Structure formats: C-alpha cells, structure tokens
Amino acid sequence: MERNRFIRMISGCLVGVMAAVLSLVVASCERRPLEEGYRTALIPVSIIWSDAGLDPDNDPNKDVYSASVWLFSKDGSPVFGSKSYREYKLTNPRGGEIEVPVGKYSVLIFNNTTGDYSSNVGFRGTDKYDTFEYYALPNTRSRYSRSEGESLILEPDILAAWHLDTFEVTSGMITRTRTRGNVRADDAVRSLLEVRPQLLTPRVWVLAHVQNLSAATSASAALLGMGSSVFLSSEATAPPAGTFVFSLNNRKLEAPDNLHGTVEARFNSFGPLSSVAGAQYGLKMSFTLQKAYNGSTTYPTPPADPYTFDVTGQINRVEAQLQINLEIGVAAGEEVDLPSQGSAGGFGVGVSDWGEAINVPIN
16 A cells, blocks of 8 residues: 555656646747747738739730749848849749848849740849849841941840839748738838839830832831840840831721821830930831832832931830830821832732841941
C-alpha cells in the first residue's frame, strides 16, 4: 500500500511539472512577435488597366495576359539575395500578392513580363528604377535610307506602366499582413492596390486623302522624329529620334467615279520626344502606279522627293494619350494628287492589302 501511495505521489508531481512546462511554452509563443517567424510582408497588388485602353477579359493579342511588379531598393542594398531589385511575375493581370522584405523601395508595374515581348523591342537598364527603359530595336531589314541623326525602328508592342517612387515595408506590416487583420484599412499596405497603369506607346492613325487614288497599286510612308524609347519611371521619351516606315492600306474609293479616296495606317509608337524642346515631326509618302509615268511606276517620280508633310502642329495638339491622329491631304498646299490613269484597274473599293511595300527614299 505504501508503494502505491508513493507511485501516486510521483505521478501527481510529474503531471504538475508537465502542466507548468506547457504553460510556459504557450506563454512564450503568445509573447513572441509574429515577425520573428516571417521575414516578409504579404503585400496585396491590384491593377486597373482601363486608363491604358486594355481589358484582360477582351485581349485577343495577349497585350495584358499577365503583369510584372519590379521592386528596387532605395539605398541599393542587396535585400533580394545578392541583388538590390526583384521582378515579381503575376499570372493574373488583375493582381495578386507578393512577399516583400522590410525596407524602402521604388516600384514599377507593367503589362506582361519582359520575356513576353516581341523581337521588335527590348528592355535595358533594368537593374535600376531610374534607368529602366523600353526601346525599339533597329530595323535592319528595311531598304529605306534614313535621315541624318535618325534611326529606322521597328513597331513597339503595347506597354502600359505605373510607377511609385517610394514604398516602405515595416516590420509591423509583417504582423498586420500575415494575421489577415484589417489590412485594407492600412494605408501603407494599400499602396499597391487599384493602381492604374498609363499607356506609354500611343497608337498613331494616319489617314491620307488622295486624288486619283485609283491609279495606285500600293503606298508606303515614313513618320519621322518620334521617340524610339521610353523610361518607365518618368514616362519620358528620349533621343535618338526614330523613323518608322509603314504601308498605307485599307483603300477606300469615293463613289460614283471611284477615282479619289483614302488610305490609312494604324501602328504603335513611343509618342513625341518629350525631352527635346522644339522637336519637329514629318511624314513622307510615296506610291506605286499601275502604269509607268515619266518612265517610272514610283510616284513622285525619282529623283523627286516623296510627298513630304510637316505634322509637328498636329502632333503637338494631341491631348489624348491613347491615340495620335494625323490627317493628310486636306489642308491647302497639302494635296496628294496622283496622275490620272483611268479606271481602278481591277481593284475594288475597300481593298485592304496592296502587296509589298515600295521604297520611300528618306533623305
């Protein structure tokens, strides 16, 4: 009996000791700050693309089927392993969550990822916020000669971007974002919610009114003086000026004679050279005729210059960022008048493809 009493006493002591130890462990856990268990805050990101004219739900060209968030350490410290910057890829273009260490950052957000863009363009200076640049690659396949100081460039893909100079993640934000508390009421955490990227590659629409258009089988043009790159953090375009060569299509002849009409083109650009005061912009245009005129099917007949127009005033009047409209052949002195060669020669109204582009000398 004495032996049983001893065992019960020892068992009671063990239970008491275990309870005391457990209570200490629980108390320790309760007092331990959450940020000691996590090194990053969970930052929500949401993106509204409508200001740039983009819609992830109606995106046949895949202009916005994903999104990129780039963070750059403000003091240049290697907070992301050995680097001072990091790219977060969001498969949902409307947003998601990113894990960010404590620190101060600059932020860039844009459509898709750098690897999703075509071979017409590239990104450089991506290790720093201020030098992150989107640029057009040179057009080395074109037969066109370029103006002095300009470079022939390819058409850029659509780019819409948003930037924030300073975004700070504190240790307290780790606790608030990891506990799923009242995060949306926290202004610091909300900094990347409902951001609105702006279009940095405005669309250009060229509409040319042409007399005796039925005499032509194709047309080509060049827009001179526009930007060839853009910095995402400042939205500024910078030299060198770019020359973009393009075909004019979608011919529409006017009833009832079907002799005169219009041709047009639409393409992406980097917009005007915002960093160059007094920048000038021009448009050159040339046609291929059905029949030779003065010994050539190219009109104006070489060595005469192509039709040349100063479009500086039209570009400088542009207020909307999404599209630049250039209308040619309407104002006095801007007439485009081809030599009459009779009927449309088999081309119907609304022909959309005139075949291969012709050479437009750009001198």
